[in-house]
Amino acid sequence: MTHALAQRLDAFARISPYDETGIAQLTRVARVVPPRRAPVGEGERPNFVHVIVDGWACRYKSLPDGRRQIVAFLLPGDLCDLNVYILKQMDHGIAAITRLSVADIAPDDMDALTANHPRIAQALWRETLINQAVQREWTVNLGQRTASERIAHLLVELYLRLRTVGLARNESCDFPPTQNDLASAAGLTAVHVNRTLQELRRDGLIELERRRLTILDMRRLMDLAMFNPNYLHLHR
């Protein structure tokens, strides 16, 4: 089984077996984080770069009055904090959605990796830019789309991202976030997410139960979401 991070990077620039070995070595030792816990302490200035090896996490920001927005979902192969590698402090929190397995990479090892593997360095830089593009699309999602369009968009995005790391096929994938999680990612209430999901089910677009998502009609779901995959830059 090839590593999720390698698959992720390979999706954009060819990663050689040699490169892949380099990645595999750094992510060999993984630590387990229980659900709802933070793999990275908030506000802390971390000394390691964290890679999600298995499981789902999210990046979130909270307002002083308790409101909470999930600003990104982190899937296997995602880096938690390339940013803090350079910036002084974490401006948001990270929480595990499922049980998580995380690899901690020391800055020195990271530097060595990018120095010895220029393709990886470039792929990481791309990764960063693509994350930015995803964040922009989320801005559009929250600013312009209605509840059902938003949820539809989120589901399609997550399905496609899972597929590029080999965690989805046949329009179907594990889908651990609760309706509460979806709500705080979509800027809706959990109640409304619930009704919206029912609507999508009723219209024969999706199946979603027991933490498993199946997209029954990809074409119509994408149309509803006005989903344009170009922002994911999935071509090689």
Added chain:
Amino acid sequence: MTHALAQRLDAFARISPYDETGIAQLTRVARVVPPRRAPVGEGERPNFVHVIVDGWACRYKSLPDGRRQIVAFLLPGDLCDLNVYILKQMDHGIAAITRLSVADIAPDDMDALTANHPRIAQALWRETLINQAVQREWTVNLGQRTASERIAHLLVELYLRLRTVGLARNESCDFPPTQNDLASAAGLTAVHVNRTLQELRRDGLIELERRRLTILDMRRLMDLAMFNPNYLHLHR
């Protein structure tokens, strides 16, 4: 008058006079773009990196049915498309809000600049990460805040960003975007932005007329917006 881009970068990492000269040379020749026009063709694969020398622009994404979301405001010193430098295609558009003066930097010159000025290279990398943080905060803004909180947050952010490039002081700055622009940045209708601005004025928080913004009570405006400046990473 020192250059906006230099000021911007200097806000995060000390830029030497030598570095500043390098920047000044690349941005000496500027091109003028009239309002509402695009300094960079949409969909095109640009051969140049564009820097806003003077004026305001915005980054936007449109949906097939015509809805349009401004995902970022570009102020003097901002780079339009460091991203496309690496990614294959532009996944969004750029439009001038005011008359714009733009410097086009050839990739080779860009490479030379970062090679000869490591501080600049690092500062540019930071810039990228901060833009990402800003985009995350916009996600929170659209997902969690009410209309008046959103507008308040937007105004404070823009004021602070202008201040770091020397374009604002005494809680006052030029403010060219129309209520329509604010609406499509805040995910609201222009009508509602109008009423929201009136509310902010009525409460003695701001003055805004003839394209000039004055923040009358910064403390209360920031409280209303639940504004936490840490995401701008303004410290050095």
Added chain:
DNA sequence: CGTCTGGTTGATACGACTCAAATTTGGTGG
């Protein structure tokens, strides 16, 4: 078996949108 988390349902309230029109502002040309 009781407890807890997540999902579901119903009734009601409200923030923001829509549509439509009036008014003001700013730019342009005579």
Added chain:
DNA sequence: CCACCAAATTTGAGTCGTATCAACCAGACG
């Protein structure tokens, strides 16, 4: 300098999407 026009702002009335509040239900787990 004024007349004109288009763009931007303002106002009002009515509607709708989503939030709120409050139960209730199902399954997981200790």
